[in-house]
Amino acid sequence: MTLLLQLFINGLVQGMPLACLAVGFGLVYRSLKIFHLAMGAQFILTGYILYALMDWFGMNLITAVPLTLVLAVLFGALIEKAVYLPFFKKKSSAGVTMIASLGVMIIVENVIALIFGNNVKSISTDLEPIYMWHGLKVTRIQLIQFLICGVCFGGLGYLIQRSKWFKVIWAMGDQPKLVPVMGLPLNTIRLVIMCLAAFMVAVPSVLIGYDVGLEPHTGMSYLLTASVAVFFGGLDKYWAWGIGAICVAILQSVVVWLFSGEWISLVTFAILVFVLLFKPNGLFGVRKRMEEE
């Protein structure tokens, strides 16, 4: 029973970074209608920026992290300006933009591999302190991940509900064509969405990179899990992305209790297939009329 509880807690703690990643993916997918594969590249690049700042430029963690986040957000803006916006202006199909997004990911992955090599890079070189409570344990970095990602996820959710500016971002996902009609700066809103998404990806990237190290080819795994969390929770509700992420993380963790660890990845895709088959709008999704689709 202790093992089951331990696995549950692990899943819960893992769920928060995943929720931030789900927001990074969901914001772009919902508002810009882009299957944001380049998010995998953003995730990897952020970790490597932190590594380079600390290892090459000798910066400490306190100064390197804020600079990393700024650079990661700028990279998000660059993707929008250099890739997504030109395709949007040409009225390219979602498929074409997705391929371009995939191209960004492949290019970034390979450039990182060329510069840093394919070997695993560690940001932290010390073992994490561990906190025990009735036989259950969490490490310091797990707690930090849970708290920081929780604050980021909750904070953005609050802003989307309360702030007029953020409400526009959410509304854009419902009626994108109304944004220019209402005289709002569409290109600026697009840019803000990409920057916000980049920030929400950068935060867990820094924390996960610090915890488990970096490798250039892991972006896709995180991206797919985040996208499953979004579809699982339901595309049209912000809080559902977080619930979806926590559910996916807990299921991935708890599956080990019954089956071998090799089935962890399978759970992710089983959830995706299940949701697409039986709940196409996700657990908390809103059914739309045909005219709204």
Next chain:
Amino acid sequence: MKKLIWTLVILVVVGVFGGRAWWLYQHRDNNQKDTLNIGIVTFRGAFAKMGQDVDNGIILANEQFSKSHPDIKIKLHFEDGKGVAKDAVSAFNKLMMHDIDALIVTGDNMVPVVAPLIAQHKLPAILTIVGSDDFVKHNSPRYMHKNNFSIGKSAGQFADWVVKNNNIKTISVLAQHTVYALEGVKAFSDAAKENGVSVLKEEKFRETDTDVRPVVEKVLADNPDAIFVCGYGKAYINILNRLKESHYKGLILVDKGMLNPETLDGLKEKSGFVFFDVLAPQDKIKAFNEVFEKRFKEVPSSYAQDGYASMAMLLEGISKSDKTPEGINNELKKITTIDTVRGRMDIDSNGVSSLPIFIGKLKADGTYDVLYVKE
């Protein structure tokens, strides 16, 4: 009339070029007969440094051979199989365009798909940095010749020593989902069971796993006397770190992957891991490394030595043969013992090669104490 003239011109041009191409195709064997073509199914991708080191080892062995045997001309053809089945088949097919006489295949992951093609083309093939023995055990008629340590034999010897010398009653094993690691943990578990040890958990993980904590927690829940971890890459390193992080009191046993520079760099606390590795003669290694560094301007890993040893074995077969694929294969089959840069390699009648191993205990600075030597 104009159309007829153009048609004739096109026909003449196609005829001339087509005829020339056909003539070249028919005479390609005669043109290249004095040169032996060696194909290497190599890999880059996630383990690029490993593949590059193997390739450089092969190149170095070939250059040295060319100096001592100027009468035998050898051309090396490299194709990237990327360490995955689909690309390995493409790489093999591309190599076949070069009229290949012998092959070297790199790494465990590509061998299962390339093996039937090797048998179909009746080509002698050396398997380098392949730890698994299963490929060559079922290799009949025998075209594949392994040149590496044996993960099965080594893991069995490792388990035998560990159990007898550490008062171990219970163990759990963690294997990466690869041919190499699965064969390693099976041999380890079997040997442990033979010594009366209970194997509590046999868990697996994948290289793509983003979180390895659940698997580690599951294994730790039984509190076994020892845990054996077999694999390579990021998830493997993370598992070793998680075991240390949890302040596990038992023995953490690790396969040959322990001394990879990548593993050592990734470990947050190095001391205490008990591992096995190939007992390579240090004087030979030192001499090889000096030559390698001079030639390629970089420090070689053990994979460069493996590549060098594999090419040396192939060249021994070539030098004694009539230079045909069948002749080279027959000579390779006769090799039962070969002195390599990695030590004296024994090869049984199935083509299963093995190297002597040692068992070591890692220290905090990344060096190690030798606990036992198995000749």
